[in-house]
Amino acid sequence: MKELTIQQKKVLQCIKFYIKKTGFPPTRADICRELGFKSPNAAESHLRALEKKGYITIENGASRGINLTENIAEKSQTIPVIGLVAAGSPTLADENIEKHIPYQESLFLSDFDYFLRVKGLSMKDAGIMEDDLVAIKKTSEVRNGDIVVARIDDEVTLKYFQSSGNQIKLIPANDDFDEIYINKETEGFFIEGKSVGLIREN
């Protein structure tokens, strides 16, 4: 997104503050009052600049018709929780969705697509316990050491990822479980995504 000038930042902050305070956006006159402008056109042109740069949208003709676009991402949304069933892939199909929970965009360092409800203790030494919710980002670009959601045929597991040459090792964080060795070209093998965070609900 295009950079804002100092004044434009002030106007944007003013809008945010006003909404927080009153529950509705300011008029041009309100902005002038807050920032000390003497002409409503000062506010108007700043608003049009903010609109042009994509920080707000303006509903033409409507009073207080300002909408903060940058906040769309920050607005509270819900994200699905998927049960990690022994057989079957963690798809976003309805039958696999356990529930939706509210979340805030900036909860983790990376964005993510869904929560995986952990079954079993194969990753316990990595601090991932039964019933934990692991935030999964859908991607096949993973690095050695990443905790990944791997699918082998219909079996889905959460393991450390380690690849060297053509061979992939899926390593559990629990001595009671065995490492899994796979060839990159193995049929039915797929990296669904990787862990970018964790929530434990109690």
Next chain:
Amino acid sequence: MKELTIQQKKVLQCIKFYIKKTGFPPTRADICRELGFKSPNAAESHLRALEKKGYITIENGASRGINLTENIAEKSQTIPVIGLVAAGSPTLADENIEKHIPYQESLFLSDFDYFLRVKGLSMKDAGIMEDDLVAIKKTSEVRNGDIVVARIDDEVTLKYFQSSGNQIKLIPANDDFDEIYINKETEGFFIEGKSVGLIREN
């Protein structure tokens, strides 16, 4: 709060929906359009009823001057993250606050007061790793098996709680650490709160 009639509920829902859609509250005419009323006074009187019952506030004279009061609690807030320093209690004093993070009310099953940034691995077998954020509810009412924030003089630790009679055991979840035995009347001993959830940021 006083009960709403079916029509009043519809109007309230309409306001919420409109704000979600546009980012700003509706006018009387907007409400009429959405709900099929033919007179702006239909909307006006419903708004005044909602105001009287405490569900909204109306800024007189302002266009779109509707503010949802019931949503105040649901609005996203921020909660402090406190560093678990070896010496010193986890107070909410500024110097101990690492940062604030946004959170949604219903993230965990219980409400909580702050996040504690975990140092060390004394609770690793409980799946609590270094740098994890443990959600702490301030309370001294804890039960055996709870993970508690205990203070002994200026030392603060996170441990399993176990009491029998007059004796309290603070049990680490790591064989490399020793259990701590305390008498209930020991001076300088205090239960700060208990863990009600956990977040791992990567």
Next chain:
DNA sequence: ATTTATACTGTATATATATTCAGTAAAATT
């Protein structure tokens, strides 16, 4: 039985508000 609240239509209007036009001036970009 009377008052009050609910649930509207319909009309009217003062004013709140967006928005355009005419300028001035400095800074940044091309």
Next chain:
DNA sequence: AATTTTACTGAATATATATACAGTATAAAT
């Protein structure tokens, strides 16, 4: 060097909007 963007003042205005007033009718509360 010319153009665009930024950053305003100041005045004017069409219209968007809140809000009051006059009704009608039913349901609920006192």
